Amino acid sequence: MIHFSPNVYERMLADARQTFPDECCGFLFGTETADGDRYLTDILVVDNAKEGDKRRRFEIAPQDYLAAERYADERGLTLLGVYHSHPNHPAIPSEHDRQAAQPFFSYVIVSVLDGYIGRVRSWRLNDDGQFEEEAIPPVPAKLVWPQ
Numbered sequence: 001m002i003h004f005s006p007n008v009y010e011r012m013l014a015d016a017r018q019t020f021p022d023e024c025c026g027f028l029f030g031t032e033t034a035d036g037d038r039y040l041t042d043i044l045v046v047d048n049a050k051e052g053d054k055r056r057r058f059e060i061a062p063q064d065y066l067a068a069e070r071y072a073d074e075r076g077l078t079l080l081g082v083y084h085s086h087p088n089h090p091a092i093p094s095e096h097d098r099q100a101a102q103p104f105f106s107y108v109i110v111s112v113l114d115g116y117i118g119r120v121r122s123w124r125l126n127d128d129g130q131f132e133e134e135a136i137p138p139v140p141a142k143l144v145w146p147q
Contacts, residue, residue, distance in 0.1 A: 001135045002038045002106050002122045009139045013117050015045050016085040016110040022054035025084040027068040028106060029077040038080050038106060044071055057096065058084045081106030081122075088113055091121040093131050101125050106134055
């Protein structure tokens with residue numbers, strides 16, 4: 001299960017709305033408990049580095065990955081995944097998304113329909129290299145985070 005702090009959730013949705021009709025992208029940081037629950041406490045918004053049509057694809061530049069790893073190290077956080085938006089498309093990963101995915105990461109997809117937020121879903125690769133949906137509980141106004 002993946003839990004969003006309200007601030008992280010709002011910042012991610014704001015990025016998706018502001019970037020529409022192009023795909024947005026960024027990194028997700030936080031902690032993971034022994035039972036596998038993930039608690040997202042920070043994000044790093046990055047520019048979609050895709051050449052050409054950014055409405056159907058996103059790309060993260062190698063230097064942005066390095067910056068994200070440094071960001072996590074400097075703050076004592078774990079780089080847990082990537083988020084991106086699907087403008088006027090469901091929050092379901094494409095085959096391109098699957099081929100570019102890495103094990104361990106959570107892949108959060110925000111559906112943006114005509115500029116309005118649709119569904120937000122998270123996905124992780126299973127042992128067969130296929131996406132499985134990761135549960136996202138409702139994001140309350142205030143959360144208590146495990147230590």
